Amino acid sequence: LGIIFYELLAEASPFNLSDCTAYEAEQIILTKHPDKPSSKASSKQKAQAIRGDLNAIALKAIRKEPKRRYRMATEFLEDLNHYLDGLPVSARTNSFRYRASKFTARHKKSLTASAIALMLIIGLSGYYTLRIAEERDHAKVEALKAQNTKEILVNIFKANDPISGDAETATLPKLLENGTKNVLQRNLDPEVKIELLFTLSTIYQNISDFDKARQLVDTTLKFSNRHFGSNAVTTARGHIKLGGIAYDLGNYEEGKEELITSKKILADKNPSHPVYSTLYHHLGFVEEGMSNYDSAKVYFQKALNNVTQQTRVDTALYIDIIKSLGRTIHREGDYKTADSLMFKALKTSEHFNGKNDAVTASIAGDIGLYYMTRAKYDSSRIYYQQSLDIKNKLYNKNPHPNHSATLTNLGVLESYVGNNAVAESLFTQALTIDTKLYGNDHPYVAFSKGHLASIYFEKKQYEKAKQLREEQLTIYQNNYEPDHYNMAGFYHEYGNLFSATSEYQKAHSYYKESENIYSKYISENDDTFAKLYEDWALNDYKMKRYQEAIEKFRKAADTFIPSKYDEYKVRGAKCLINAAKSHAALDQINQAEDILEKLKSHMDTTTVLAQNEDIQTLYN
Template identity: 25%
Template sequence: MPDLPTIGGDEVPREPSMPFGRAAPGTGSPPSAADATVLGGDAPAGSSSAAPLSSGAPKTRIQLEKAGDMIGAFRLIKELGAGGFGVVWLAERKVPYEQKVALKLINPGMDSSSVLGRFEQERQALAIMNHPNVAKVLDGGVTDMGRPYFAMEYVKGEPMNEYCDSRKLDLRARLELFIQVCEAVQHAHTKGLIHRDLKPGNVLVAAGEGDRPIAKVIDFGIAKALNSRMSEHTVMTEMGQMIGTPEYMSPEQADPDAADIDTRSDVYSLGVMLYELLVGALPFEPKELRSRAYREIQRIIREEDPPTPSRRLSTFATKDAGSATKIAEARRSRIDQIAQTLKNELEWIPLKAMRKERDQRYASPNDLAADLRNYLGGLPLVAAPESKAYKLRKFVRRNRVLVYAATAVAASLAIGAVVSTAFAIAEARQREIAEQAAVAERAARERAEQRERDVQAVLGQQVRLTSEFGGGDTGSRMATELMRQIDALSQTVADPAERTAMQQSFRDALLRINMTDVAATLVTEIMLERAIARASTEHANDPFVRAGLIMAAGRAYQQLGRTERAEELFRQARDLYGAQLGPDDRRTMLASQWFARVRRDRAEAERGLREVLARLTALHGEADVDTVECRRLLAAFLEEKGDRRAALAEYQAVLAQPSLTPDIRSGTMSAVGDLQRAGGDLDEAIATLRQARTEIERLQPVPDRLLSNVLTNLGLALADPSTPQSQAEGIALLRKAIAIDSAFYGDAHPLSFDSRANLAATLELIDDGSGSSIAEAIRVFDENRRVGSSLVAPPDEHLLSLMESAMLMAKTAPADEAAARPVLADAVKLGEDALRVADQRRIADAARWRDFRKTMAFIYARAGRFADAERLQRQVRDLWLAAGEPTAIPVFNITKDLAGALVAQGRLGEAVDLLQAMQDAKPSRAPTSDARWVNAIMLRDLLREQASRELAGPAKARLVQQDAEVATLRKARDAAGLR
């Protein structure tokens, strides 16, 4: 924790901005060195004591206590934060029951009457309060050295702004949370207490019942007593001493001549907090404010009006596009939408709370909360300017049908009373009616859109839940829980043999059930279909909400792999949005691109995505956030299709945009690097992935899944068989990715299975003949099998790992035919079982579908079942060729394998033709390409065999040409230093 500056020789004491559970202020709050109580002398302006707050020398706090010490009944665990006069520890007690607390203890040497009084005051303040949104005081006393302490409820939460931003709460959710803060401060006021240092760091938010966020106001360390009894025992603020945090300080707090501070000072601070919560920035820029002299800070707070929230936001949009994007994303909206919402009326609330004259503010936090409820309920605001037109607009919003009928009657009467002098009046009246109707319509649309966003936020939780666990993972958990309960039930059976038979019978039955389908059906039928049905009935007259519900349900179906239903829902959402907003509205295009993404007709899917991308580009430009996201979606579609070059081009077009957020940029770079690796461009891939890793590790906090992804891609590139010099580094990165996934998701999560399988497959590929890498690969595969065996219905990744284990068994089978036969039979059975379950699950991922078949084909070939191997190899090759990239490395590889299977069946001529067609495709690959080299050598060897069987014929002539091709390639490889 940084030491704080001094002013006029006095240390600037720091109260812990969040003493319960975290030690850093929220990202929207002023810098930590500024998060302090400010002391100032009474020197005249221009004297040395009126220096900027950044001057002065640090001082060091003496610490006597240490972890493990006992303070009363409490054992200290670790320090949570320290201020100018107090230090807060995490502590615990064992009797009368186990409990963790935040224990606040006065610093040694800080024994002046003012500090002791303020500390005692905080203990009393907390003790008399009992509110769910105020941290409770639990105990208190004095140490053996005479230092007061008290124990408070330990709140394991985050500062309010940080909580809202990290969970991307929209404006409505932020207002609902802020109302809790108002209620907590109101409770303190009813007990005769003013907080006087309200700021986001003193409001912690934790998950309550049902994950509902609960705000807790903490640190009443500088509360002012209102009733006479407490004030008799409390030494109040001394003359010339400013207590509070400047950015949130009321004008009267900043006035050295102010005689009294009342509850409206807290209302002002609440207004600043609300401003920051809505806008993502403080009314006065902290760095600029704190660079001023002390008296200038006081003057600014007392006299200068800050910019309105909408203007502050608009400034961000024009001067700092990166910050504007982050602010908008953290509120699930766009900057222009937020600014318009604020300008319409919402910003009136914080501005009223922040009036310089306290008589013009809300009288209490309750009144502030009541006006926030007015806004949320569509009622007129107390903060609104006194205007009949405004009240009329609010009435129109709530009573559109009645108003429209009334205005129609008024219009008819006006027309019926036409006279020459009245005609102009009637015309003006019509204009006014039209304006009112337009205002009402806009207001109604805004409310509908807000309701739509609310619905999207709720259903978004379901979508994220679905995407995190997936059908396979959820099904596995269900099956495991069923088996656990069956095992518990079977314990009531006395006979061990009967009990074992009962358990095995149930286990066999569960294995025959596709629990992935069961889980997906429960999610779809219970959660999603009911939500869709409610959308059609309860929101029949509200197309925005209905479209939002249907859109969110479509995303959930898409995550579950139920693309047929997802396609239908996305089409409905597109049509609803299109009818209300037109084809070029962002929401219409978002629904259109997702509709295209899941279409079963892949040609139509690609055409649809490209059409939406073209419209977004024409309307909003290449750099627009929706354009970028659509292009990323198209790139992912093309990558899944196997069109590597096209996918790479789209990802690179994304990277060409200058205003990408760091996470989007680094994630896209990781995808580019992996595509470069898959295409054989290892040097480029490694350079791209190293840069992506660097950028991801700069993010705070570092996103675990993004880091794991780039470490995996970089590890695979570095550990490629053609780069022996970097294989050790690559294997180390793959191990690190496993550690991250296991810590973040758990060992049984599909992504953890994937990470372990990547390492094992790579170890098998780079084995140098010593068998050490093969042995480790077997251990890693065995770990996947061990974890998977504890799951009754394992995820797809476990099935693929079983398949790869079977492949390794086949590859390492003994050379002796008799000894190898049972090993190969076991490998075939293990592989076939895994492939059968995978096919039953109707795996939609093209890459995974290919991996299953390619691996099983290898096992068949090792076992001598070449016809079965050929069947699967042709399926894989046809899928790659359909992707439109006939010279991709995977096509070279599968063609080589297929040629081997044909030769083994005595079909030498077919194998030669197959490899010749591969070579004649005029690949764009360099002559040094390993894939091109291997294809050329294999074709030459097959032509030699074919020529040896002919006395004279075309094979000999083709062999001469092939020898020349091999010689050309060898020359190029020798020049490049390749063997």
């Protein structure tokens, strides 16, 4: 209300934010004081009329400190009426001189000033009545949402009360099941119910219970169609949710179809509607999943443009979009720009959420991940540790999924640098948390068992590794379809285990199964295939299937060598050397020499290869 009044007086906004980013705009609004409206008036006469009381009223209406603003619209309008009547206004200092001047001038008020104020009140009376009604209705809905959310959360987590519930056996899925039944059975306001169901579906999605998440979204879509129609924004949001679930399952084409459906529903909506931020963000995800990185970048940029145009910027979404754009640019190898975006996300979260917030911790963890992929392990550890320290403060000894994720990521880092004892401890902590949160038969528990198995594999404790892999397989089979994307990764690792124990034929069959599943989800030039072919080729070599080994080593090298990542360049060079060895084993000396000659030329012009001792040793 105050902003609109200011703009009507000054014919300009309190701040010029046209060339600012969302963060810069927030900083200006939070730290700067607006000029008096009279200083922006279009004429001296109007400036003169605005000076004094009208300046004071406008500035009081938009003060940063809540205690110094008008508490309600009636106080604001009361001051305007006092101004018209020549009475003192509460926005001005209540001095004797001021009150005396108002008394003497009460009947001499200029017609221009009175006319302006009268026009403002007449114009505002209708316009603001609508705006206030809209704000009031919106506030009622939000208050109702908040109240219902509070009550439902209390009911969901009531089972964790050691007096009224079974604190030892209640897992997160069980608690969510109780809360979901509660929401479905209640006779709630349609908007409130839809928001709660969307929220619960997101929670199920986040803990990988995709069937339950999809069921809730389907229920929500039917509810939205019944109450608001098939072209409602809530219906479009339902299809966005389904697209996100399909994306998480690796079904990128299906996800894209759902998102296109949402886009068609929104065709008659204002292109600046905030729902487009989420739609474009998800479209970016599916394009990224299909390795269409240029398209993904375009969508992430569209999402960022949309979210920063909003009057009220959704800070959480803004941060997520910056992270996504940073990830895409990081993949292109433009690390400077990517790092800039990630640190911008970190600073934004620290400012709005606080330095010890879960979102801040998550971003620090993402920065740690990017440094790890670039083999900057010391820098990676700093940000992983920052993330872990925040989560230790937040969750203390209480299990939380975010805590487990950071322990796992830090464990992966330590395993990369050979600190297997540290990694084992971190993975064990993560497994304990996941088991307590989700029970024994959840995919997250399987993930943690898989990480521990990889440590035992590195330590050549193959029986322990095999036991954990078998437990992991049982959980996967209980939760996933046979051709689920995650099954492909498991079969790859399982194949490595059998190859290490000289069970080469078994390893070969698992590698083949992995390839069959991956081919349904990703293109053959994806680095996931390169990693599979690298290990599979080594197994073929051990089986003396040299020609098959050559083909796979070459495929892996074709992906690794052009990569922006130094680690992949090194792995690609090793694949070429092993391909040459395979040619030599077939007495194909000319082919072997040809590969090595080309590799030598590449090594001479690639610093990371020229300086890598392992490559030099293998080559020589």
